[in-house]
Amino acid sequence: MSDATLSLFVATQAVPSPGLVATVWDMVIKGGWTMIPLGLVSLVAMTIIVERLIVTRKARVAPPELVSSLASMRGSPRQALAKCRAESAPVAAVLGAAIQWRDESREVQEKQIADAGEREVRKLRQRMRLLSVLPQAATMLGLLGTVFGMIRTFTVVAASGESLGKTEKLAQGIYEAWTATAGGLVVAIPTLVMYHIIMARIDAAAAILDTEAVRWLEARPQGETAEAGVTAGATAGAAAEPGLAMAQG
Numbered sequence: 001m002s003d004a005t006l007s008l009f010v011a012t013q014a015v016p017s018p019g020l021v022a023t024v025w026d027m028v029i030k031g032g033w034t035m036i037p038l039g040l041v042s043l044v045a046m047t048i049i050v051e052r053l054i055v056t057r058k059a060r061v062a063p064p065e066l067v068s069s070l071a072s073m074r075g076s077p078r079q080a081l082a083k084c085r086a087e088s089a090p091v092a093a094v095l096g097a098a099i100q101w102r103d104e105s106r107e108v109q110e111k112q113i114a115d116a117g118e119r120e121v122r123k124l125r126q127r128m129r130l131l132s133v134l135p136q137a138a139t140m141l142g143l144l145g146t147v148f149g150m151i152r153t154f155t156v157v158a159a160s161g162e163s164l165g166k167t168e169k170l171a172q173g174i175y176e177a178w179t180a181t182a183g184g185l186v187v188a189i190p191t192l193v194m195y196h197i198i199m200a201r202i203d204a205a206a207a208i209l210d211t212e213a214v215r216w217l218e219a220r221p222q223g224e225t226a227e228a229g230v231t232a233g234a235t236a237g238a239a240a241e242p243g244l245a246m247a248q249g
Contacts, residue, residue: 032145032148032149032176032177032179032180033145033148034141034142034144034145034148034180034183034184035145035180035183037141038138038141038142038145038180038183038184038187041134041137041138041141041187042138042187042191044130044134045131045134045138045187045191045194048127048128048130048131048134049131049191049194049198051127052124052127052128052131052198052201053198053201055124056124056198056201056202056205058204058205058208060089061089061090061091061124061205061208061209062089062090062091062205062208062209062212063089063091066083066087066089066091066092067091067095067212069083070083070084070092070095070216071219074219077099077102080095080099081096081099081100084096084099090117090120090123090124090205090209091208091209091212093116093119093120094113094116094117094120094209094212094213095212095213095216096116097112097113097115097116098112098113098213098216098217100112101113106217109217110217113213113217117206117209117210117213120209121202121205121206121209124202124205124206125202128195128198128199128202131191131194131195131198132195134187134188134191135187135188135189135191135192135195136188138184138185138187138188138191139184139185139188140184141180141184142180142181142182142183142184142185142187142188143180143181143184144180145177145179145180145181145183145184146177146178146180146181147177148177149174149176149177149178149179149180150174150177152177153174153176153177
């Protein structure tokens with residue numbers, strides 16, 4: 001290989017090929033100061049999304065082994081209640097309310113179960129309001145960066161006599177200004193999609209809690225003693241629809 005060919009090969013390898021990493025980094029560098037708050041917004045959004053995805057897993061909301069264990073303890077309500085209080089799963093709180101108020105009328109049981117379910121759904125919705133705001137914040141920050149970039153560009157062009165008639169500087173400024181908008185949309189769109197996905201998971205979790213509560217009440221034998229949790233008043237109302245729909249707000 002001749003020296004000229006070797007020099008050409010080395011020079012070719014020294015020039016990095018454009019790729020995704022280079023493009024993203026170029027956006028961060030040229031997007032202006034608004035890319036800093038955009039980076040913070042993306043970090044907060046990612047943290048909330050990952051944490052809520054973990055919390056709203058079906059295996060965490062109503063672990064099958066926990067539900068089966070409580071079903072086997074149906075004849076020992078005190079032991080089942082202790083089991084529920086020792087667990088952090090939302091279904092444990094709901095079924096714990098059913099067990100704790102087992103000696104009351106059916107209406108009282110349903111109200112206590114509904115209240116417990118509402119509290120658990122509120123816990124699942126924690127930080128979701130903040131997550132819903134982040135897409136709009138990212139979009140607005142991107143637009144703000146574009147506005148400031150365009151103002152700066154036209155100010156430089158108007159103040160510099162050498163810039164008159166030279167579209168290169170104007171085009172470069174516009175490119176850098178619109179990069180902020182692109183960065184804002186890159187953060188906003190996935191965050192918005194994940195917000196709705198997590199809300200759907202929360203709705204599904206509420207439905208699971210409602211189903212398990214109804215199943216617990218309806219599975220109780222009609223001839224069960226007071227120690228197992230059914231009074232005469234509850235037995236008389238066993239045919240009523242449970243109406244345990246959890247509040248979604």
